[in-house]
Amino acid sequence: EAGVTQSPTHLIKTRGQQATLRCSPISGHTSVYWYQQALGLGLQFLLWYDEGEERNRGNFPPRFSGRQFPNYSSELNVNALELEDSALYLCASSLGQMSNEKLFFGSGTQLSVL
Amino acid sequence: RKEVEQDPGPFNVPEGATVAFNCTYSNSASQSFFWYRQDCRKEPKLLMSVYSSGNEDGRFTAQLNRASQYISLLIRDSKLSDSATYLCAGRSNAGKSTFGDGTTLTVKP
Numbered sequence: 001e002a003g004v005t006q007s008p009t010h011l012i013k014t015r016g017q018q019a020t021l022r023c024s025p026i027s028g029h030t031s032v033y034w035y036q037q038a039l040g041l042g043l044q045f046l047l048w049y050d051e052g053e054e055r056n057r058g059n060f061p062p063r064f065s066g067r068q069f070p071n072y073s074s075e076l077n078v079n080a081l082e083l084e085d086s087a088l089y090l091c092a093s094s095l096g097q098m099s100n101e102k103l104f105f106g107s108g109t110q111l112s113v114l
Numbered sequence: 115r116k117e118v119e120q121d122p123g124p125f126n127v128p129e130g131a132t133v134a135f136n137c138t139y140s141n142s143a144s145q146s147f148f149w150y151r152q153d154c155r156k157e158p159k160l161l162m163s164v165y166s167s168g169n170e171d172g173r174f175t176a177q178l179n180r181a182s183q184y185i186s187l188l189i190r191d192s193k194l195s196d197s198a199t200y201l202c203a204g205r206s207n208a209g210k211s212t213f214g215d216g217t218t219l220t221v222k223p
Binding site for chain 2: 031033035041042043045048050055056058088090092097098100101102103104105106107108
């Protein structure tokens with residue numbers, strides 16, 4: 001069974017551009033989460049989607065947005081890129097939204113903003 | 115103050131040693147807790163869930179103390195392959211999982 005898949009693996013952009021990152025959850029999982037991990041730092045919660053709706057959002061500016069599609073895959077969009085947006089963006093999925101649901105991560109998209 | 119705090123280490127131990135990591139959390143809304151393992155620049159992988167009664171998986175033992183708001187991970191008989199960063203995470207019913215910054219473990223021959 002396929003795990004969480006993310007694309008692209010690497011993305012290079014320049015300041016001011018827009019980036020789109022994609023995630024496909026494990027089959028049967030309805031919840032998708034996005035995290036940012038800057039080099040040497042911990043995981044920072046970005047967004048949570050469940051059943052097509054945004055359910056929770058971390059402390060990030062509005063230029064970080066996303067959506068979840070009917071097939072539960074998800075997109076993260078980052079507008080007006082800044083240098084400090086360079087990080088590993090991790091997507092995770094879970095079977096549902098209960099607190100005891102385990103998160104399974106994709107291998108991430110490494111975003112570099114030049 | 116961070117919601118989940120961990121001693122960043124690094125912990126450098128010889129093979130065969132026993133090592134313990136602690137993690138404290140401040141958000142009382144956190145209901146479930148987990149330990150993840152992250153190898154360098156790779157995705158975190160679930161190591162184990164953490165229960166108040168304590169749970170064991172081979173050489174790994176996890177414990178949750180709700181009164182003191184900390185969780186722990188004990189690794190016995192450390193192997194070289196245990197070298198990684200260990201992340202604790204708390205998850206609320208609001209779907210948000212908050213991670214500590216991780217504790218780095220290096221097991222040396």
